[in-house]
Amino acid sequence: MTRIKTDLCIIGAGSGGLSIAAGAVQMGADVVLLEGHKMGGDCLNYGCVPSKALLSEGKRAKAGQDVGFDAAKDHVADVIATIEPHDSVERFAGLGVKVIQEYGRFLSPTEVQAGDMVIEARRFVIATGSGPLVPPIDGIEDVTVHTNETIFELRDRPDHLLVIGGGPIGMEMAQAHRRLGCRVTVIEGAKALGKDDPDLAAIVLEKLRAEEIEIVEGAQAKRITQDGDQITVHTEQGVFTGSHLLMAVGRKVNVEGLDLEKAGVDWDKGGVKVDDRLRSISNRRVYAVGDVAGGLQFTHVAGYHAGVVIRSALLGLPAKQKTDHIPWTTYTDPELAQVGLTEAQAREVHGDKLEMAEAEFAGNDRAVAEGRTTGKIKVMVVKGRPVGASIAGPMAGEMIAMWAMAIANNLKMSAISNTVLPYPTFSEINKRAAGAYFGPRLFENRMVKRVVRLVQRWLP
Secondary structure, X not given: OEEEEEEEEEEOOOHHHHHHHHHXXXXXXXXXXXXXXXXXXXXXXXXXXXXXXXXXHHHHHHOOOOOOHHHHHHHHHHHHXXXXXXXXXXXXXXXXXXXXXXXXXXXXXXXXXXXXXXXXXXXXXXXXXXXXXXXXXXXXXXXXXXXXXXXXXOOOOOOXXXXXXXXXXXXXXXXXXXXXOOEEEEEOOOOOOOOOOHHHHHHHHHHHHHOOOEEEOOOOEEEEEEEOOEEEEEEOOEEEEEOEEEEOOOEEEOOOOOOHHHHOOOEEOOEEOEOOOOEEOOOOOEEEOHHHHOOOOOHHHHHHHHHXXXXXXXXXXXXXXXXXXXXXXXXXXXXXXXXXXXXXXXXXXXXXXXXXXXEEHHHOHHHHHHOOOOOEEEEEEEOOXXXXXXXEEOOHHHHHHHHHHHHHOOOOHHHHHOOOOOOOOOOHHHHHHHHHHHHHHHHOOHHHHHHHHXXXXXXX
């Protein structure tokens, strides 16, 4: 058994682990990185990258281009292959990281074993991410079930895809497959896109239904059966039969096999229990980032966590995580984006102090020019500062960036209204929302009108 001593041992080479490894080694730390599966983690191989690549092929098909299902999957594979070198063993070894392609498990609070090596480190980072949750529905063990880890490898086009789960993954895959020629039924136990603003989610769902995607809400899957090539999902709302089944009901954190109890690290089904510095509450040598740290499960959150850990573990700075400035986007067409509080959350937290500013895409000249006028923005404002923004419409994921910056930096609404934007762009909808906030203060204020009349009387 070979022993290695290092400053930092990172378990998992997904977004968070790779970001910490690259930053730490370039800042002078001795770094060991463990990965027993694929470099790049879920995002590169099974999540963000392949899903957006498949959605792009669906958009091409929707625009009238001839896109075969097999060719669409070739595009997915090509995109992954293009990005892979950036996350590769070779690149990180070139940076000076010692990469060990083995799974890691704790032997003690200060030691991890990976293959025939034992790594003793000053600090550990658990960055093992999450995997698809397959719930114990009656009969599921006898049925062919796809998840995001297998659906992108499917080469034969499904005749009728059943999707259990109406969250972002389920809806994105439903639209991509529908546009590539599949019939699609989404079966959701509660509300589709239920974590977003219901008014804006309704805009997206209406568009998806217009594309002949069947969306059934309030339909909890009770039993699943398979007869030959046909799969049937039994719910209290009815029975739904298709040729293929995609399970998209959520994620489970990857902590099995880490032997966390030997490290004295407390955890539950939500992940490692950490403080606001992302340190284990029971072993201060151990940090956790990304999905396995609990909370929001997004690639960009793992990247954000990496910065917090680098400042805390390497520089000893009092860096702490927060979540009120974290945006997310569902990449359907139209897109659905959110940062900060939704309207319902803001009303619960701020009550009568909350003011709303809204704007429709139909009032934007670029949207009119492109015939893409379906959409809306809501901005939640308290004491002149945005505390949340919700957008449904084309480019919503790009447009939310302005509000994410404003909330992260505690900017006022005037920072948005004072910004000069190129015409015509979708981003002007953000400024129109800011104008909707200031409009009543300027145009419906009697004192302002009196001042203007007085000034006009005395100006030469």
